[in-house]
Amino acid sequence: MAQFQLIVRNGTIVDGSGSEPFQADIGIQAGVITAIGTISERGDEEIDATGRIVTPGFVDVHTHYDGQITWEHQFAPSSQHGVTTVVMGNCGVGFAPVRDGDHDLVIRLMEGVEDIPQIVMAEGVPWNWRTFPEYLDALAERKADIDFACQLPHSPLRVFVMGERGANLEPATDDDLEAMRALTREAVEAGALGVSTSRNLFHRFRDGKLAPSVNTPEDELIALASGLADAGSGVFQLNLNIDAEADGEVAAISRIARETGRPVNFSLLDLAFRPDNWGTYVEALRQADEDGIPLRGQFLPRPIGLLFGLDLTLHHFALNPSFRPLANLPLAEKVARMRDPELRARLLAEEPDDPNPSFVAIIHNAKKLFALSDPADYHPRPEDMLDVRAQQAGISFKEMVYDALLEDDGRAVLAVVGSDTDAYLEKTRDLFDRPNLVVGLGDGGAHYASVCDAPYPTYILTQRIGENGLPLPKAIQALSSKAAESLGLYDRGRLSIGYKADLNIIDIDRLTLHRPSIEQSLPAGGKRLVQKAQGYAATIVNGVVTYKEGIATGALPGRLVRGEQPRPMAA
Known part of the structure; x- marks a missing residue:
């Protein structure tokens, strides 16, 4: 029996730490990196990476594949652009927990907030769960081309606890708050990476009614974060009120982080109608890092649009x-x-x-x-x-x-x-290197016919390397280890002994991002945007080759990731 199931030879290693590239072989056994250097032994399978860069698999912390994973096995388009782990359940919307009579409400909410056609979800989602732990159990049965993890969404949780009162934006009682806190703890203990909510006034049902989470007062947000504290784990993901002054929003999320001790990750958006908010948020993150307050901003590598x-x-x-x-x-x-x-x-x-x-x-x-x-x-x-x-x-x-x-x-x-491109590139140049700023917001699995930002890793590698001073090692670090660690996934995102064998082999000189196009490939003939890339020679998940030259191999080594993952002992 060979010592290695797979050896990647002669690649230029960009290891995800931010360090300079180096030449080496990588040996993989049982889905884990077991050797880096000059490997004299042979492997069951070998890939020649001469002239190509070898990177960790990318981690996308902000997606909405909650429904897609229940009806198909590929996390496209993310998995076609070097992403090997996605995190779902963002923006306070998702499909669990849900009572039997509320399926249509949850579907209509996802339709309004995330632009997923109602008929697609009605035909595609199997509803073989009720509680959030049952939802995770259902997902644990799924096989996919990459790994996936979940967060507990606030809006369905609110409706699950409060019924029609929750959907109608009525205030939560003390009993309601206690129930939401307990169910948050239960979800994290079952494997959720955290809880998510939205205060964004654009998040509405298709008929214009606000999402249940949008106007909830701070005591309800504290209750959710306290559920994380009770579990001793998990991140609070939050979409800010984009129509509010930044100072008030910063004060609120800072109180949540201070009072509960749990990290708060929020969407950092540059919006023309609130031009001063961006600078306030960026400065607040700098100050939070200095003061030891666990706040992080998630930002897009190009202007929102x-x-x-x-x-x-x-x-x-x-x-x-x-x-x-x-x-x-x-x-x-x-x-x-x-x-x-x-x-x-x-x-x-x-x-x-x-x-x-x-x-x-x-x-x-x-x-x-x-x-x-x-x-x-x-x-x-x-x-x-x-x-x-x-x-x-x-x-x-x-x-x-x-x-x-x-x-x-x-x-x-x-x-x-939504903003001037050149100005945005300039103002985000230094964010890739800031400790509490995380590249993301690709929204894969949502806005199927209006947004195609999930291929942002390829955009960064083709249009931001060298632009505004962004070096390749920092870009790879932002796409891999920084993103993974922002949600407690310490077992991936680096090419180092003991880490998960999630890798990309990329012909960086040939890497090309094509124009998005539409195809009818969703349930009930629903449309979705796709965006192809050339130059990904191979993507490897858990030691198994899942894509070669952009074509799926059919291998499905991806599984549900339950909860935070510790740093490997070998590291």
């Missing part, structure tokens, strides 16, 4: 009355109808109309947008922006957008960004 297209959820005319009869037509027929001058004139004259004010606001505020090329370039020049092109062409902005949507026979994808 959406994708618009005729076959996607949104575009500038999607909510117009005259577009509704076209919404579900095949793309070719939709394009043919929109080329009609009379319909064009009506659509250009109308304004968006929808019961959910968040969607209307998105349309009205979508002024910074550009057409994505292939390969995808997320760093547009000023002259690429559609408002500039409209001015140069002597037509209105809406006319320019209308014409752009019809390009490539309606397959054009327009990227809408």
